[in-house]
Amino acid sequence: MGRYIIRRLIQAIPVLLGATLLIYAIVFALPGDPIAALAGDKRLDPNIVKVLREQYHLNDPFLVQYWHYLTGLFRGDFGATFAGVPVTDIMAGKFQVTINLAGTALVMEAVIGVGLGLYAALRHGKAQDSLILAATLVLISVPTLVTGFMLQLLLGVKLKQAGIDLFPVAGVAEGLRSYLLPGFVLAGASIAYLTRLTRTSLVETLRADYIRTAVAKGLPRRRVVGRHALRNALIPLITFLGADLGTLMGGAVITEAIFNLPGIGQQLFTSVYLREQPVVVGIVTVLVLIYILANLVVDLLYAVLDPRIRYE
C-alpha cells in the first residue's frame, strides 16, 4: 500500500511539469501586452514600459521565460505579480477561502445529495421519488448565476431588510455563516447529480441477488440497506465526489464573484486577464496537485469499501 502511494506520487511529477509548461504556453500565447494591460485605457510612458518589460524578462523568448520560471520554482520561488506581490502570498490567502468554500460545498453535496438519493431510492416509484427527481432536474437546469443572485437577494437582502440577519449578503467576515449560502449555490448542480446517482445506484444494488439473500436471511431492513446495499452503492458516489472536489475548487469563479469571496477562482480570472503567467501557473499547479491527491484518496477508499480491491 505504501509503495503504491509513493508510486502514484512519483507519477504526479511529469503531470505537474507538463501542466505548468502547457499553462505557461497558453498564457504566453494570449494576445495583448501584459504591461499595457496594467494601465487600462491609458498609455504608459514608453520608457517605463521598456524598463518593466526588461524587469519581468518579457523580451525573452518563450522557453527562456519558462526556464526562469521553472528554476525559480525549484528554489521554492513562485514568482511575483506585475505589481510585485509574491505569488505565494496571494495563493496562501486565496486558497484558504476557496478550500473553505469547496469544503462547505462538498459536505452539503455529501449530506444532502446522498440523503435525498437514499430517501428517493427507498421510495422508488412513489410520489416523493418523482418529486425529488423533478426538483433535481430544476436544480441542474438553472444556471449558478441565477440561483446565486436569487438566493442572495431573497435570503441575504430581503431577510435582512425584514430584520432577520441569517445569511450575510457577501464577504467572509462572518466565519462559517458566510460560506453556507455560497456553498449551497456552488454545490447546487452537484447535489442534484449526486441525488440521482445515489438513487439509481442504490435502486440497482437493491435488486441484486445478495440483497435478496440478506433479506431472506431475515436481516432488519436498516441493516440490509445500510450495511449491504449502501456500501456497494457508495463506490460510484465516492468517484463522483473525488472528481468533483477538483471541479469545485477550479469552478468557483461565478460563486465567488456573486458572494464576493476573495478566492482562487476570482484570482485565476483576473490573472489570466492580466496575463500574469506566474500567478496562473502557480494556481493551476496547486489545483492539479489537489486533483491528483483527491484521486489518490478516492482510489484508496475503494479498497476500504470493497475488500476485493487490493493495492499490493
Place this chain on the structure above:
Amino acid sequence: MRFTKGARIAAGTALLALGLAACGSGASTGGGTASADLPVRMELGEPQKLFYPGDTSESEGAEVLAAVFAPLVDYDENKQVVNEAAESIETTDNKVWTIKLKPGYTWQDDGSAVTAQNYVDAWNYAANQDNAQSSNGFFNRIEGWADLNPGEGQTVSTKEMKGLKVVDDNTFQVTLTQPFSQFKTMLGYTAFYPLPSSAFGDDGKITETYAKQPIGQGLFKFDKPYNKGTDQTIDLTLYGKFPGKKPNFDKLQFKMYTSPETAFNDLAAGNVDVDDSLPPSAISRAKSEFGERYIDQADATIAYIGFPLQYNKTYANIKVREAISLAIDRKTIAETVFSGTRAPADDFINPLLDGYRQGACAVCTYDPARAKTEYTEANGPKTLELGYNADGPHKEWIEAVANNLRANLGVQVSVKPFEKFASILDELDQKTYGGMFRMGWAIDYPSAENYLTPVFSTVAIKTGSNYAGWSNKEFDDLLAKGDSAPTQAEGLKFYQQADDILIKELPYIPVYYYRINAAFSQNVKGVKINLLNQVEWSEVEKTV
C-alpha cells in the same frame, strides 16, 4: 447505535471538510447592533497594487490614498482650484513655480512636520525610470526629467531633477521646461503627494512595509498593514493631528467587491454605506429605493470612436467622418443601451469642467438625412469596420452604432470584437488594424487641457493616447499658447480654439460622457463626490 462503515467514512469526510471550513474564519463580527463604533463603510474594487503613490494610477488605489493624504490643491464646488496643503502656489511666467506649504501638516507615524524636502524626494523618486512608477510621465514637464529617463539600458546618472529646489523647510521651487498655465491644477493628483523619509529603505527604494501601510499627512491613517490578496477590508482611523476640517466619525472602512451587483445588494441590506459604482442593472431599483440618497452626476470620462487616420486613407475625407458622426443616435444609446448612466456627448471637453460649451460639436447631433447626403457626396466607403474590446461593457453600444450606420448611411458595417483593450492598442501601434475603434479618456487632473494634449497633440502620437495619429500644427500652437497664457481663464480661450479645430477635423468622434451613479445608506449624510471621483470625507456625517 451502530454506525455502518460506509456511514463512518461519510461522516469522517464531512467532519474533515467542516473543520477546513471552520478554520480561517477569523473574528466573526456580530449582527451589527453596536452602531456607535460601526465604521462608515465604502464599496471599493481591489486596488491593483500596494500603495506606492507614484505608482497608483487606477481609481481604486487612488480613492484609498486620497483618504490618507492631503493634496497640495483641491477643487471647490465651482470647479476652481483651491489650496489645500499648499499655503500658496505662485508664478510670474508659468515656468517657475514657488510652492509654500501650509504649516500644521504632520506625518501620521511620528507626528513630525511635513517639509518641502518630503515633496522633492517623492517627486524625484516617481520621475526616475529605475523605479518604474506608472505616473512617471506626469513629471515630464519639469526641468531635468530627461536626465532621470535616458531610456532602456541606459544608466540614470543623477537622482534629482534640476528643476526641483528646496528653498526652506516650507518652500520649494519647481522649474518647468516650457510654461504651463495648468500646472497648479495638476497638483491635486496622487502622483504629487509627498513621502515621509521613513518610506524609503536603505537602498533608496520605497519599502514594501510602507506600501502595505502607507503613512500620509491626511485625514485618516491605516490601522494595520494591508495584505493584498487576503484582506477584504482596509480599515482607517481619523488622524487626530490633522489640521484641516474633520468629519464627525472616527472609523472609515473600505470593503472590497469584485461584482458591482453584489456591492449594491450589500448596500441595500445595510452592510455598506457608500457605493459609487452602481451597475446599470441596479439604476431603476436604486432610484426608487434610495430616493434622496441616490446620486447621479457628471463624470469627467468621455467615450469616442476613433479613426486610424495615420495609415488608412479610407477615412481621410473629413466629410466622411462628419457623416458618420451625424448618423449616430447618441441620445438613444445613452438612455436605452446604458439606462441613463451615460449622457450624449456634444463637445470634446466634458461638461463637468470649465471650458465645456453645450452643443459645441454641431455634427454630434443626430441628423440621418444630412448624414446620408454628405456621405454620398463624399463618396464614402461601401463597407465600414468597427472594433471594440470585449472585456468591457461595449458590445451593446458598438452594435447600436453599427446599426445606426447601416440604416442611415446604407453601408455594410462589420463589428470586430478584440479580446481586450490592449490588443486593439497593439494592432493600432503596429498599423495592422484599419477599421474604426472605440476609445475612452478619463482625465488625470480637472483641466480642459487634459482632454486635448494627451489625446490629440502631435507629441501624443508617440507618448500619449493619440491613436488616430492625427497631427495639426495650428492645434499644437494653440495648446502652447494656452499653456503659456498668464491666467487660467485666458488659457482656456486658447484651449477652446483648439477644441474648435478638433470639432472641425474629427480625428475621433465623441459619443457619450460617463456619469457617476452612487447611493448611500441611512447611516450617513452629506456624501459628495468631487471632480476626481472621490468622496469628500470631511463633508460626510454619520447619522446614527
